[in-house]
Amino acid sequence: MATFSKTGFKTINYNSFRPRYPPSFYEILSNYSGNKIGNSLDIGCGTGIATYDLLNISDNVEGVDLSPSMIKTCNDLIKERCESLGISDFKRISFNVGDLDNLDTLTEGKYDLIVGAQCLHWSKNFDQLFKKIYKLLKPNGVFAYWYYVDPIVTNASGKNDLQTLEKAKQIYFKYMYDDENLVGPHWEQPGRSIIKNYYKEIDDKIPSMFKDVKINNYEVDLKNFKKPTEGEDLVLVKENINIDQLFNYVSTYSGLHNYLEANPESKVIEDYANELKSETGWTEDTSIDLVWNTGYTLVRK
Ligand SMILES: C[S@@+](CC[C@H](N)C(=O)[O-])C[C@H]1O[C@@H](n2cnc3c(N)ncnc32)[C@H](O)[C@@H]1O
Structure with a gap:
């Protein structure tokens, strides 16, 4: 790749x-x-x-x-x-x-x-x-x-209000895959489809x-959330992290790198962060749990 x-x-x-x-x-x-x-x-x-x-x-x-x-x-x-x-x-x-x-x-x-x-x-x-x-x-x-x-937010500042968590997931998917004008078309294929x-x-x-x-x-099933099991699953979980760590992680995506090469003026990570915060009410002080x-x-x- x-x-x-x-x-x-x-x-x-x-x-x-x-x-x-x-x-x-x-x-x-x-x-x-x-x-x-x-x-x-x-x-x-x-x-x-x-x-x-x-x-x-x-x-x-x-x-x-x-x-x-x-x-x-x-x-x-x-x-x-x-x-x-x-x-x-x-x-x-x-x-x-x-x-x-x-x-x-x-x-x-x-x-x-x-x-x-x-x-x-x-x-x-x-x-x-x-x-x-x-x-x-x-x-x-x-x-x-x-x-x-994909990393899914399963908890935010001790609350796991399903509607907000689903909203956060939907915004992530919009920026990373679903919106044709954002990162989605910039993933190298067939690699990303295979992994998804x-x-x-x-x-x-x-x-x-x-x-x-x-x-x-x-x-991750947000409706019936059950953590991955040690000894059985590959457990990739980060608990009580600052929300910025989600944006740092996403910034390592090869698809994002390609998107930014094609759109050097874009502030896509900032836009994602702003939309996520305004739609969920989360702030830089919100601590989240991420489960992959x-x-x-x-x-x-
Ligand atoms: C997402 S990274 C994973 C790196 C590491 N294994 C890890 O777990 O973090 C994918 C890696 O595969 C490498 N890669 C892609 N195509 C490759 C190829 N044909 N032969 C060897 N490495 C390749 C990339 O350079 C990149 O370092």
Whole structure:
């Protein structure tokens, strides 16, 4: 996907404002894997959000991404991120520019775990990708891919008045998808449609040579709200955050980046923030809970 490779794309903002995957999710990976994880590979690693955390469950991790600026940010963060994880042997992690649709330079049969976080929808050939991943894995090795879709406000300053929450959701959808003059037409396709369809198009392509297929989706239902379950779902939740964090997160969207390139004068995030505040009565002091729609798939060689 080209947007993240553009020189104007702010990878540091991306790293700061995108959600982290929680320890409970790495536990799901580790439990499913069962065996000791020696070598892991993170394809489409971005700024290394998952790559670094994989060091908690894997001896060595390699990250690959198409975008040289993403890989530069990964490398710039090695010291800081490794130290925060209490890791002094920086050689346990490495990053390289590479295309997930052309992984030919990697060693076949090397990996216990291959992951694709929020990136598989950019592959141009899922059949070929699954075949290649199969070859790269050791026997019984695991391929795990996951994604998050849209953040939904489920609570605002301790109130969860359904009508207001539905209104907030509707305004978000208007700005990000539904209004033809806003961000909607600027998403790269088919990637965004695949992700909005909960990766069904990808899961349908899992070849029968993989076993133990486990597919999980979590979707916010505002009427009968139930939080995602730790140990079962990919839980992406930010509670009691300032409303500005929602706008910061949205500002990392590739679709928004493309829209702003085409409309440099636009103040779309400000317009979104103003409309949201005026329609809901929320202010900069309102604290909100954000819950993402998410999903993951685990398969074994
Ligand atoms: C939304 S980001 C996800 C990054 C990271 N995995 C995470 O969980 O935050 C998608 C990443 O996929 C990368 N990407 C897109 N197409 C790719 C390709 N064909 N090969 C490798 N990386 C790709 C982009 O450069 C970007 O860093």
